[in-house]
Amino acid sequence: MTHAAVPALRRQPALAEWAEKAAAPYYDAREVPIGEKRGVTLGMGMTEKQGGSDVRANTTRAQPLDGDDYALTGHKWFFSAPMSDGFLVLAQAPAGLTCFLLPRRLPDRTKNAFTLIRLKDKLGDWSNASSEVEFQGARATRVGDEGRGIATILDMVMLTRLDCMLGSAAEMRMALAQAVHHARHRMAFGKRLVDQPLMRNVLADLAIEAEAALALSMRVARAVDAAPDDPREAAFARIATAIGKYWICKRAPAFVNEAQECLGGNGYVEESLLPRLYRQAPLNSIWEGSGNIQCLDVLRALHREPETGEAFFAELGEGLHPLLDWAVARMRTMLQAPSEGDARTLVERMALALQAAVLLRAGSPAETLFVGTRLGGAHGLAFGTLPFDEELLESVLARAL
Template sequence: MPAVGATHEVTNQVPPLAGYDPVAGDAALAEACVRHADEATLASLADLGRLAGSEQAREWGRLADENRPVLRTHDRYGHRVDEVEFHPAWHELMRTAFAHGLAGAPWAAAEAGNRHAHVRRAVGYLAWTQVEAGHGCPVTMTYAAVPALRAAPELAARYGPGLTGTGYAFGLTDPAAKPGLVAGMGMTEKQGGSDVRSNTTRAVAAGDGTYALTGHKWFTSAPMSDLFLVLARLDEGVSCFLVPRVLPDGSRNVFRLQRLKDKLGDRANASSEVEFDGTTGWLVGDPGRGVPTILEMVNATRLDCVIGSAATVRAALTQALHHARHRRAFGALLADQPLMQNVLADLAVESEAATALAVRLAAAVDGGETAFLRLAGAAAKFLVCKRTPAVVGEAMEVLGGNGYVEDSGLPRLYRQAPLNSIWEGSGNVIALDVLRALGRSGEALAAVTAELELARGADPRYDDALKRLAAELGDPGALPLRARRIAGLLALCLQGSLLLRHGPTEVAHAFCASRLGGDWGSVLGTLPHDTPVGALVERSTIAPV
């Protein structure tokens, strides 16, 4: 007699995705790591890679996303506390990221002589944030705060050791007693958005070296961070201030959390509205120079927008490949069917191009290539982040209806996908920033041009793309109208240069034929007929460990 409720046998369902290494098992990422660093750097990420592909880590990611942070404005007695509670899984993700040097640690490591500290960190960040992207926000801001704080040497000496520490200790306590500090930033206001020069928050000197800030911030992510870089207005203009949650005397600073944002994605991370009312801050940099000062932080967070989007693309590709290798339809595995191979191969090309460019940008940090990073980083932020939603959507279609169900993990990636294109400057802001980088001095363009020239002659389609780029840049009329074209083509050429010089022939050929040569439809999965799609799929498949 059949068991009660047994209606059918479950077949043709894909096994859970776990037990793989997204660092060493990802050929494109591992090769980029060795290319811009060395084998020892790759080996140093072995433990993180195995954890990132484990069932335990995937469960942490799910729990952190499903159990959103909770705002506690007051305690049971009516005292204002302005705290945010997170699920234990969030703390495991944060603890792991800090312990493996993904936050501020690379700056200290570089000063100690590690020439590849930022490449190591980028590779680890790209792998680890595939587990869950939301906690990457405070990890990123902590990383980015270190160079910005150098504009105030006394503050850097006080808080720098904590910001570059590898410990994670949640809670509002004396920063000096913590093994590591988390940093955030407060720029955006209700009336301004990206136009931070219209901010109305004011700062008044208190006469003891500190300033009292009064105003509001419309988006302040990770409000439980230990300290923040904040923009406020002095008579000299918009200025930058360091605002700690706990003051040196152990008392809590005024940091009133009005509410947490109900966001499309990034749900594990708390984003808040904050009111300042006599909030204590210390000036960072010169009065009236707040925007250039905090741009040191913004440029670093934009780097992580590229790395994080490359991580989202890779995570979606991994899900799609895993499904196609185990799911059968019409008498064959999906992975063996020509049209599906075309889709998977196109996704793989997109992932490899994004990964190659992201790690190259990190190498520019290691190499002190400021001019190159200023232009290449902005162009990469525009294109890689802008492409991510379409890539994740196509990966979801590989799974069909199963991909539309929360259990698959693809809906979480899909909700997350647009974020990096919006955060720290949406598409138009970044495209115009590319123009600013081009026009400010010739150094940035010269540095990027030198990179592009390294691949000239390797493929006629690439050479034609360089000619088109030169024509765009050579016509100064109505540049703002064409800013997106220029930013996108510049990033594509950078990706093409990297793949032609360092990638396998089949990857470079597919990229040039589709992204640069024009033989590409408006959707993914339309690679030319002579593309070795099987080889591309095989290269991008991560084997179990």
């Protein structure tokens, strides 16, 4: 959240010190005003009791004080990392929903007027404290124009969504590493697990999924980096972030569970890393815009910013692979009359086509199996249902090993 807040803060010249210190490579845990700090941390407060996806329903009020400062009164139902130095918060100002920077300490060293009600008791994600807070006239500085709160905080949310993709791709890679390591050393029925044909199928399937997740995440990260100077990459980043956030985060829990099973009973016991990964895995698909919200965002981007659709199809190209060309034709047909109720089907297809294109362009050994199974349908619903081709599996496993 700290780094993701930097672009939004840079838009407000009065907050230059916050932007600079949020981007600085220092962790300074002291609870002092930011003028005395080398680096700061930031949180984000959007979600209220009556709704997180629908932030327009926010009821927290912002009363103008002096200059760009306002007094905030209301609550936030989810407020992670409440020990942060400041928070980007949405509240209703006279002209509508507006983004604010709410500091923890005021320049005169007093604590700002907000109360931590309780910490959330969560399924996982235990290293990150998430809280419920109430603002009692807390002083906050406006970021961006009044009434433009969603547009302003979206600068931040686009980056945290990329982080969700990278985080889920990393969880998959870590789970795969644990599974592969175990399978290389565990003997069953006289042979190492990694030499048993059915386990080879499971591991190879996980390996191509992890590689496709990482490859797409890195492709989107490259587009985000290039976006400020390249409108085509900016359009691609806009749509591919929502596509990737939906699909990669959605795949992670099933993936981690399959990797857990590769370790047998040990994968269910806290001495292995898998229970922690398993608890963490569902979170990225829930926060920063849950799955349905990402799919609806893809439809919105295609409708309101047609350049995003053009950038998406340009990335898939023509002639990379016959199955990819077929998938493109099928998507174009679906897009002639896009429907909200079919958005998941559409976005899943878009994600698989993008992953295929990225792997094909990279010349990855995973490309043949990925395209045949994820686009061509030669695959079951569970992992470990690749068509059993020893040579292809070997090439993928050798890479993963």
